[in-house]
Amino acid sequence: MIMKEITSVSNQQVKDWKKLATKKARQKENRYLLDGWHLVKEALKAKQPITKILVTPTFKHIDELELPTETELISISEQVAKQLSETKTPQGIFAEVKITQTNIDPTKVSGAWLFLDGVQDPGNIGTMVRTSDAAGFKGVVFGKNTADMYQPKVVRSMQGSQFHIDLVSADLLTWVDAFKAQAKPVFGSELNEAARSYDQVGRHQDFALIMGNEGNGMDPELLNKTSLNLYIPIKGHAESLNVAVAAGILMFQLID
Amino acid sequence: MIMKEITSVSNQQVKDWKKLATKKARQKENRYLLDGWHLVKEALKAKQPITKILVTPTFKHIDELELPTETELISISEQVAKQLSETKTPQGIFAEVKITQTNIDPTKVSGAWLFLDGVQDPGNIGTMVRTSDAAGFKGVVFGKNTADMYQPKVVRSMQGSQFHIDLVSADLLTWVDAFKAQAKPVFGSELNEAARSYDQVGRHQDFALIMGNEGNGMDPELLNKTSLNLYIPIKGHAESLNVAVAAGILMFQLID
Structure with a gap:
């Protein structure tokens, strides 16, 4: 050789x-x-x-x-x-x-999808991709303002799950509209007046879950379009959960 | 001034x-x-x-x-x-x-406790303490070989939860024995022949959950003493979950 x-x-x-x-x-x-x-x-x-x-x-x-x-x-x-x-x-x-561009038509996908809206920490992103794979999700859509999927720390923390499920960079508004046009639920993850506890909405086969920015949460325009917003009840005095931990709890609870 | x-x-x-x-x-x-x-x-x-x-x-x-x-x-x-x-x-x-030593008698505690057995990554440890707080756990016991609770990265990633719940450095075997002597379940988190799916064991008020080392899992001696070992079914091709994500899913599922 x-x-x-x-x-x-x-x-x-x-x-x-x-x-x-x-x-x-x-x-x-x-x-x-x-x-x-x-x-x-x-x-x-x-x-x-x-x-x-x-x-x-x-x-x-x-x-x-x-x-x-x-x-x-x-x-x-x-x-x-x-x-x-x-x-x-x-x-x-x-x-x-x-680098090959994955062009996936959101009107033609099935299964569970994770949408990342402005998530910044590479370790959190990689861990969420790895958890999506483990939970049986079909893919992860990286919205604008979310860290790049080829950044070294993201690549490393995905631990190979990037080769098991579909990863797409796309406009999340388009994906949300496509899911809703097919009557598939799109779950937000931000506490608002109409938010429901995450364990009260059943299990689903075809749906999307949106995780927002670590500090600022979801983009208001996107939040406005969700079918339902979910929250995880906090029992102690912690102000919030780490975004990757929250995503893990939600994904394993929601997927059928 | x-x-x-x-x-x-x-x-x-x-x-x-x-x-x-x-x-x-x-x-x-x-x-x-x-x-x-x-x-x-x-x-x-x-x-x-x-x-x-x-x-x-x-x-x-x-x-x-x-x-x-x-x-x-x-x-x-x-x-x-x-x-x-x-x-x-x-x-x-x-x-x-x-630094004040927290001496807590394991025969006199109540509620849910997280036991860390040889967990090494400071970010994972801090995130688990933060999640324990959010889930309503009473405290976290740092076993031997687990990274030090005052290490700067651990301190930072606990985000203040160290002041909301009890953190103890102790021999986990002593704590496991004390819980078992009071008939409180001690759940391991390692797949073995007798392992049960994490969502098939109900919810509990007084119990312990043990999370093991990121690469090597739990100490065999400790594993041998657990009431039951739990696993989270992996549906995709990921080999495992991040330990802090797994802990989050287990804690929110197990606590009553």
């Missing part, structure tokens, strides 16, 4: 990969980087468009790696791995993956 | 405060640091033993600050605030708080 070798952190290719941590560079290059064996393995299993795989000389699972013919294998030094990774002890494997 | 002023980051007192980020220094000094207005306000409200309050000249809520007579007010520079804070934009207020 003939491999290109990149050992210097000042190599232009290393700089270009490093830049993929920014949204601007990802949009320009139409590429993003996966870091770590679990994610790369899941991406290979899901037949993602992987253009390059980068491995360090000490990467342990090299024998388990089965690459598609179009994927270039590149050897990188430990220094380069450290430069590219956001973790302290990189596992020594990365994949450069093409 | 006469205040001591500390403007240099090389001041010995600043170095001592900075060291409180380590467990060793906290144990030696028997002090920890709170960072941010919300936490300091909650600590004041809960009549915590605050020895010093540090504020920057630009701190906004100085007029709302009502200090007990024994609390010293110290003016610090923005540079010192930056040095002490783990956040990028510190709010300009800190409190130095005495």
Whole structure:
């Protein structure tokens, strides 16, 4: 197996990969980087468009790696791995993956969907995608003002669930309208006068759940369009729940 | 109001405060640091033993600050605030708080309790304490190998819930034995042959729920002692749930 070798952190290719941590560079290059064996393995299993795989000389699972013919294998030094990774002890494997736009027609989907309205914390977003997968949701729609799905911390905390369910960047108003036109319930998650306790609305097969911004909640225009707003009764003195915890409680309670 | 002023980051007192980020220094000094207005306000409200309050000249809520007579007010520079804070934009207020050992007799408690067995991620721990508060739990017991409750990231992510419910560092085996001796159920959260689905065991007033380590699960000795182990059925392809999300789903489902 003939491999290109990149050992210097000042190599232009290393700089270009490093830049993929920014949204601007990802949009320009139409590429993003996966870091770590679990994610790369899941991406290979899901037949993602992987253009390059980068491995360090000490990467342990090299024998388990089965690459598609179009994927270039590149050897990188430990220094380069450290430069590219956001973790302290990189596992020594990365994949450069093409970004493919997922265009899904909201009038033609079925099942349960999570809508993210202005959610900002990458860890919360990744955890919600992972929980959606576990709960049996069909997909997650990233609305405007929600952090980018290819941001390294989002990618990492999704833990491979991004390859199991559909992730879409889209205008949530369009998706809400499409669901309502088909008489599918769209549940908001903000306390208002008409809000109902989350465990009093039954279980559903086709519906959407909207989670809002950590501090400011949902966009009022969107909130105005929901079929029903749900709240989780707080019994103690905590002011609120973490958004990913709240989403988990709601998703497992609502899905049929 | 006469205040001591500390403007240099090389001041010995600043170095001592900075060291409180380590467990060793906290144990030696028997002090920890709170960072941010919300936490300091909650600590004041809960009549915590605050020895010093540090504020920057630009701190906004100085007029709302009502200090007990024994609390010293110290003016610090923005540079010192930056040095002490783990956040990028510190709010300009800190409190130095005495660590008081909470000795609670497990044979004399009532209500629902969360037991943390070897949980490592500070964000997960803080989020679980916050969720316990919201769900109406009486307290959280930090077992051996669980990260320290005064670690700055744990403190921050508890968001004040540490002042609403009891937090105890103790041997979980002793607590499990005490609960079982009173015929209170102790629920594990690890899938084994006898595990039951979490929504098939009813609601309870007096019980304990044990959450284990993120990667390795529960200590086998502890697992062996539980009344029942619960699992959350995974419908998609995710391998597991985030421990704080799982804890949230279990707590809200189990508590009466």
